[in-house]
Amino acid sequence: MKKNKQTMISIIALAALFSSCSKESVTGVIGSKPTASFTTEQVNNAINTYLSTSTTAGAFNWQWQNESDPKVNGVDSFRTYYAEAGDYRVKLLALTNGGYDTTSQVIHVAQDDSTVFIPGFDSSIMYLTDPDYNVLFAKKKIQWKVADNTLETIKIDASASYQAMDGFGFTLTGGSAQLLMKMDATTRQNVLQLLFATTGNNIGISYLRVSIGASDLNDHAFTYDDLSTxxxxxSLSKFNLGPDSSTIVPLLKEILAINPNIPILGSPWSAPAWMKDNNSLKAGSLKNDYMDTYANYFVKYIQTMKNLGINIAAITPQNEPMNGNNNPSMVMTSDQQASFVKVLGAKFKANSITSKIIVWDHNADDAAYPIAILNDANAAQFVDGSAFHLYAGNISALSDVHNQFPNKNLYFTEQWVGAPSNLKGDLGWHVENLIIGAPRNWSKNVLEWNLASDPNLMPHTDGGCSNCLGALTVNGNSYTINTSYYIIAAASKFVRPGSVRVSSNMISGVPNVAFKTPDNHIVSIYLNNTGDKKAFNIQYNGKTMQYVLNSGAVATFVWKQ
Known part of the structure; x- marks a missing residue:
């Protein structure tokens, strides 16, 4: 039997005496691998139990050994066989209370000498995204096994804990809401279930950011109090939610019906033009004379949304305050933001508003900006923490801020995926730096950029982002799933709000992060960032599992503590 580029794996199957013969088969296709038809047959005394295969391409030779095989944990172990790498669906038959009980599993056969496990009595689950094999957030099952090897080991220690997580998600831009609201109600509800529910294959987005007024991914620039020149x-007597009344607001209500507790962060791209020194929604700065009025604008926004049944959990005073090139945009220096936060914090307190104030909301190359505000005690008293993007700088900047201000929180609030996107490259970069890197550097959340765009990467403002790819591409009532969906799914489905990051060591080629969930599960996320497959061990509570992850693949493991 050839072993070149083939793998031996083992399946533990239950076997017992019975008086009849039975067959079951199931066919599956995973990625570009050939279709394989697997049939199990069990006959008298289980002596000739075997698994046979036929394929449309490739050489497969699957063979059971007989009853002389040794037992594993008291269960007959019928060992196999060699096969090409890939994912295959098999149906095992086991005698239960005098009759057949069938279970269908997907097994992954790795190349060369890798080991893959079929679940037994002490099983865990794993979700895998493996771009090279077109495996897209697919559910797998694994079984702990003592690994006797010299591979590098990732040790997870739930007794050492760090920050609690608030969630993982996206910015619900005005353009995203516009596209989704154009879907018919049934289709839209199905899409929202996929995104925000946690049951079945739904990914459980657990944090949202919205723009206060337009972002650059609206079809035009506006604020909630636009006036003639x-x-x-x-007095803000003309304040109104404008286009968001028919897009953002009803969509948020539908989302809240699925997840009533999802945190919503509001961020403005610009103050109304009449409050600014250039009388424009692009660039310019807030006039000092209008700080009080602009603080009232935030108060009015939060109160208006609350009256509509929408709680704004937090705000940032300004999206990307050092970027005056976007449309809309507004420049706000650290001194200006500190001064405004003092006014805003006092207004929140006077109006019994509990929404958190989070400063900065820009790139990791300028940690000095939030540090300057946090060094101002009169401003810092109102500040919950700092938010970052990663279009420049290094994610470790979040730890720099944490080390100076350990009692202030850190957030990661935006990162785009550029069209047309390379799934393997973009998935790897975002998972390493954001899904893994941001929490390891104390961030309480991770948000990708826009939730949806159309096939032409619209809508956006004149001068807004023209190649920002949404998590979904929406075209009328149809949609396709894009890279950032899989990025967020790797964490959002299982790392639920209130999960706490726990200790896990880093090894070469496999960045990782681990969490303990409120329902006492351990969730750990792994990326192979090397150019080849990577074998490694995962150790928890004295149990060690060997696993092989393909190049660029991302695995999320979940097991009961």
């Missing part, structure tokens, strides 16, 4: 509305 030269007009002023100091």
């Amino acid at each position: 030269g007009a002023i509305d100091a």
